[in-house]
Amino acid sequence: MTPPLDAERCYRAVAGRDARFDGWFFTAVHTTGIYCRPSCPARTPLARNVTFFTTAAAAEGGGFRACRRCRPDAVPGSPEWDVRADVVARAMRLIADGEVERSGVPGLSARLGYSERQLHRLLVGELGVGPLALARAQRARTARVLIETTDLPMADVAFAxxxxxxxxxxxxxxxVFAGTPRSCAARDGPATAGRPGG
Structure with missing residues (x-):
C-alpha cells in the first residue's frame, strides 16, 4: 500500500516548483478544477485550495483535468514531459531572434508564459546564465560575424x-572576445574605417 502523502512537504515542493518531485505526486487545485505537476509554472495556489494525489489517474478520478501548461498526464521521458528543456530551447530561439532587444526580458517571459523570475531561474539552472547574459552573448557573436564578413563601419555593425x-x-x-572590435576584424580595410572612438 502506498504511504499517505505528507501535505506540508508536498506544498513546499509546489511552492518551490521543484521538478525533482514531478511524477511522485500531483497537485489538484479545487478553485480551477485542474491538476498539475509540482514544477508547474502557474501561480502557486493557496494551501487550503489543494489536494495531493499519488497518480494522475487518481486526480482525474477525483474530477480534475490535466493542466495544459505542465502536462502532468504526459509519460516520463516523452518530449511532452520535459517541459523545462522545451522552455529553455524556445527561450534560446527567441533570444537568437532578437526578442530581448525588441521587448526586453519582460516581453521574452510573457511570450513563454513565465514570470521573469521563473524564467531566470530556469535558464540559470539549465545553462548557468540568465536571459540578459544570453542575449548579450548573442549580440557579441552577431557583431563578430558582421565584423569578419562585411565591410560595414563599426557603428553600423554595433546597431545591426x-x-x-x-x-x-x-x-x-x-x-566577450578579449579584444577590441578592430582586433576581431579578419582583415584591414573598410570594416575598420568607421570604428568608433578607440
Missing amino acids: AGFASIRQFNDTVRE
Whole structure:
C-alpha cells in the first residue's frame, strides 16, 4: 500500500516548483478544477485550495483535468514531459531572434508564459546564465560575424547586432572576445574605417 502523502512537504515542493518531485505526486487545485505537476509554472495556489494525489489517474478520478501548461498526464521521458528543456530551447530561439532587444526580458517571459523570475531561474539552472547574459552573448557573436564578413563601419555593425550604443558594443566585444572590435576584424580595410572612438 502506498504511504499517505505528507501535505506540508508536498506544498513546499509546489511552492518551490521543484521538478525533482514531478511524477511522485500531483497537485489538484479545487478553485480551477485542474491538476498539475509540482514544477508547474502557474501561480502557486493557496494551501487550503489543494489536494495531493499519488497518480494522475487518481486526480482525474477525483474530477480534475490535466493542466495544459505542465502536462502532468504526459509519460516520463516523452518530449511532452520535459517541459523545462522545451522552455529553455524556445527561450534560446527567441533570444537568437532578437526578442530581448525588441521587448526586453519582460516581453521574452510573457511570450513563454513565465514570470521573469521563473524564467531566470530556469535558464540559470539549465545553462548557468540568465536571459540578459544570453542575449548579450548573442549580440557579441552577431557583431563578430558582421565584423569578419562585411565591410560595414563599426557603428553600423554595433546597431545591426542589436547594441543600444557604441560604448555598449565596445565594452561587450572587449569582454566577450578579449579584444577590441578592430582586433576581431579578419582583415584591414573598410570594416575598420568607421570604428568608433578607440
